[in-house]
Amino acid sequence: MTAPFTVEVDQNPYLAAGATRVDAVVTVTATGTGDAPADALEIIVVDVSGSMAGEKIRSAREATAVAIAELRDGVAFAVIAGNQRAQQVYPDAGTARADERTRAEAVERVRELQADGGTAIGSWLRAARGLADRHPDAVRHVILLTDGQNGEDAPVLERAVRACVGLFTCDCRGVGTDWRVDELRTVASALLGTVDIVARPEDLAADFRALAGAAMAKNVPALWLRLWTPQGATVRFVKQVAPAVEDLTGRRVDTGEQRGAYPLGAWGAESRDYHLCVDVAPGTVGTRMRTARVELVGGSDPAGSAPAGSDPAGSDGVLAEAIVTAEWTDDRHRSSVIDPKVAHYTGQVALAGAIADGLAAREAGDATRAEERLGEAVRLAAESGHVDTSQLLEGVVEVLDVRTGTVRLRTDANKADADKTDTDKADSIKADVMALDARGTRTIRVGRQG
């Protein structure tokens, strides 16, 4: 069931005398397609609140039908309609196994979905959890579509999300511009999924097809990055840095003395990068040490079959491993070099941070700060050749000088689309802001250095 994996480390191990911070980029790659695909569970949760009425619900029906068509035979699936409560659309209870008949029946039911009522995302997630619990060994994936803000109190949603952590991956999609990016990001981030805006309802079908297709391509239900660090060392952070920035530091599950594991979620034939930063006690010049051992382990229990204190060389359940080292030197030519991958992703994280800060300042009405931070983002995106983010930024700011990062916030008046009404322009800017917010954490990769 497991694909062969590699774990590679890029770093400059040389530290100046007295230095304590060790940075490395860890690349985890599934190198093959592995064995037969794992059992899979796909749950599609469609917002049917009153605000979905009209074009949105029609597009949601269509998109759900398209996603169902993507499910390969034998996959367990269910469709849930959500408003102020969750209602199972198909099958009547539990899950169905995909085949020609069940797919057709499900699509029939989906076509009858009507928009009415409120939005209670927490209750939808709890319903999905009830189904996921019955498929502990499957690659479990949820597509959650909404168009509005959650009507539940924040703690209610938080508790629901927490109850689902580790049970399934959840990709969240917002249609239109009346939902909140931060709200859906909380859900998607905790459940190791993505958040994105589908501004135009007619684009939903293509997006759902891609999501369901990607879910079908996952064949490892859960991976963990297990870390050993030296006694006295501090893990400053562990961040996923490609394909998007996601801070995993707080997700650590301690697995023993000097050991902890970070959830990576389900995997298919893919490669992701992680930035690892560890503080160690400084060694004397000329000495060398291992500052981290990075192990990739599968399964729902990150401690695996190698609990604390067991012989790590036995390494049962370890799919791949690598080490991060440090060596103290007085040769400044060596210690002053920043590894190109570490440098690249440090820049990409700074870019994502500038976007988040800039949008928050814009929201708060602080145009000066917004233009300063978004200007910095424009400059960083250009410098790193991040074309997608550069384009997203141009929807939100007018770029006066890329090199210095001088920008002006776009308003209805200077929005470029001349043929649109003012209302359309305002909506268009809002959609661009939400797209930048949702996608601003995506990074571009650099090639492995020879």
Next chain:
Amino acid sequence: MTAAGAATTACPHCATEPVAGDCFCEVCGTDLAACRADAPDHVEITLDGVAAVGDRGHVRARNEDAVAVRAARDRVAAVVCDGVSSTRSSQLAARAAADAALEVLLGEHGDGPDVRSAVAAGAAAAAALVPRGTPSPPSCTLVCGVHDRAALTVAWVGDSRAYWLAGPGAAEPARLLSADHTAEAAAAAGTLDPAIAAARPDAITRWLGADGDAEPDVTVLTPAGPGALLLCTDGLWKYLPDAAELAAVALPALDLGGPRAAAAALVAAALTAGGADNVTVAVVPVHPCQEEER
């Protein structure tokens, strides 16, 4: 199976017993292979017809150079290796390569010393230290020389050097015999982009180790007059690159105290000049006329 270089004694830093097969301490992370006391801070070897002196220097924490010399029958052979400090436990590579190369240099050959085979044996010994695919495998440079009745035969890989030392106006003038395998040299030869070479001109382009190109260059000298063969690491020649200057330091000492005195004088000169790197030299005195009389 125990990996090459894996420790068998407790960690010198935290006294934890090592995990079988692991080169690092499981508690504090200390590199146990690097702590092994197999790289002495100071080495002096004096034999009939050859001497070598090595020193850790004033700055480096470890002596990663290695030297092996021997006189046998009709032949004197010397090997000097410099562990590449950007690789792990490079002193192990230097030691293994020097010993393996020396064995071959002193072996029986139909047509004189087989320096290429000696370098190949040294390279194989360095490469065998770690499993294939180990990142930054132990690596070293090598320069070796054989003095037999016929001539001096010198081979090298990397930036350790061979010099012919002779006094002013000597029949066989003092000069550098080797040509460094460095980025700067590769750029000058047109085989490396000068822009790349400019970043690290002194980076070596050939070395002995699991991931190295260990193809040696070879030169043969039949001296027209007396002098001495000098083999040295860059810890010496970075301070004294000029053959005449080296000769001016070494030859008076050679006349007074033999090859050991000459080698010690050269190392002392490097240490006085700064001693920033490990420094190792081997000196083989050459007296062509006397040998013809034998």
